[in-house]
Amino acid sequence: MSEVNGLLRDARERTPSRRAPGEHMSRAELAEAVCAWLWETTGVEYDLDGHYIAKLERGVVRWPGAAYRSGLRHVLKVATDNELGFSPGGGRIGPAELDLSASAVLGLERVLVEAGDESATMLSVAEESNVGDLTVEQLHADIHRVCQEYLRMPTKDLFLRSRSVRDRAFRLLTGRQSPGQSRELYTAAGWALIMLGWMSVDLGRPDLAENHTRTAWACAEAADHADLRAWVRATQHTAAFWQDDFSRAAEYAESGLQYATGSSRLFLASALAVDLARTGRIDQARTALTTAQRMPERYGEYELAGPLLCTPARAEGLWSDAHLALGRAGKTLEHAEHSMAEFEQAPPAHRNPGAERMVRLQQVKAHLELGQLDGALAALTSVIDTPAEFRVRPLIHRMSEVGAMTRTERYTSEPVAAEIQVAAREFIRKAAPRHRSRRRRAAPAAAKSA
Incomplete structure (x- = not known):
């Protein structure tokens, strides 16, 4: 049976908890603190957990790795490994250390005691939580x-x-x-x-x-x-x-x-x-x-x-899209306009900038279907000023559909259609990421880590 490492347990129980004032540090909290210190000092992530700390305190492991020993010394504020009960060459107890002379059933008593000790230790593990x-x-x-x-x-x-x-x-x-x-x-x-x-x-x-x-x-x-x-x-x-x-x-x-x-x-x-x-x-x-x-x-x-x-405003935007796919441009416009009115009256937490921009483009497309170029241009105005970092791919896709609609034979000689077409093309062009290659050349290490 492993010899309990009372020195490590006592050192942990002398160390105040950083989370619960008046309490000592739990096994999980100790493991987390060691991992955090190792990350800060080495830049390497370790997976030490409360279960492993329990093994150390039970004496199942008597000589953990160098990184864990250094982290435990730092967090528990001791100078040497001996103060934490660690000694090289330690480990599980071998058969030569077993004393069977007092056992009438050839080791069964020891097995029973060992199992009881393990269950008692597991109680603390079962009650332990690394999450508050x-x-x-x-x-x-x-x-x-x-x-x-x-x-x-x-x-x-x-x-x-x-x-x-x-x-x-x-x-x-x-x-x-x-x-x-x-x-x-x-x-x-x-x-x-x-x-x-x-x-x-x-x-x-x-x-x-x-x-x-x-x-x-x-x-x-x-x-x-x-x-x-x-x-x-x-x-x-x-x-x-x-x-x-x-x-x-x-x-x-x-x-x-x-x-x-x-x-x-x-x-x-x-x-x-x-x-x-x-x-x-x-x-x-x-x-x-x-x-x-x-x-x-x-x-x-x-x-x-x-x-x-x-929200109902967002749902109406989807309904406008469904009506457009069903060939009902008038209904599309009706739902899109109602959607925008609801968005504009909604509290900030219920606003959805992405959905609002998509609904605006539904208005543009509906106006184009109905031959209402001035209405299409007016609806487009609030979208073309969208900052480049918010020009997400679905929005660009919808904008390309707007541009395609103005290139049909129906609008070949319409100046307003040409203006919408140019605006859509510029919107898409400015959404493309720039200076990417220069950034990679300037900071290859940062680019790799990202």
Whole structure:
């Protein structure tokens, strides 16, 4: 049986907790502090956890690696390894050290004692958690902020922040926590993965979005979170839609409706109408559109913001798209104008800059279908000033459709159509990233690490 390392345990219990005033440092907190110090001093990520600290305190491991020993000495404020009970050559007890003379059943008593000691040790492991309520709350707050700021601040910063939330959640999941805390961590990771998927679509890589959404679905299943499942399907729908795979997009939308309880239900029902119209299933599209328009406004227990919130204004923008695909330009214009009016009256938290710009282009296209060039130019004006960093790929795609409509024979000799065409071309040209090669030459190390 291993000899308990009381020196290490005593050193830990003498060290004040950095999280809970008046308490000593837990095994998980000690492991996290060591990993943080090693990251700061070496730039290398280590995966030390509370379970390994428990092994050290039980004496199962008597001589951990040099990095862990140095980290433990630093955090526990001791000068030598001996003060923590570490000695080279230590390890598991071998057969030669067993004393069987007092055992009437040839070692069974020792096995029983050993099993009892192990179970007692496992009690502290089972009760230990590397996650507090504030940690979970912070993860959710971070992803909520990403959603609120999406298309209001540069996408790269938000992408990195979402990836950080994903990584932190999965790193915490490798530790010890209650089942409820695990579900919360899976939920936070799922929302972060959804945002990574959504941003991948907007940055022109819907194929990569599917990698994020598959993992997000696994998180939603692990968390048993219905609306998370629904928004995963909504993101998968969006990735398929912007790959012109409207049939698969419709399948995702229909699947998501089985789980949706909040505003995701309105988004999926509205998106399904667009998908069906685009695939030429006219009667089904009309039925789906009617269903979406009759759907009551409903929000779930946990609604985010930005792309993961569907307000009536955003839904009307989708309805305008469905009507345009059904050849009803007048209805498109009607819903687009009503959508914009609702967006403009909504509180900031319910505004969606990306959706608003797309609805404006729906107005432009409807005006062009109806031969109303002045109306098209007026609607376009508020979009062409969009900063380059917010000219996401779907917006560029829609702008290219506007440009294509002005190049038809119908508008060959129309000066206003030519003006719209030039504006659309300039919008797309200025959205292209510049100075990329120069940045790579100037800082190859930074580019590689990014």
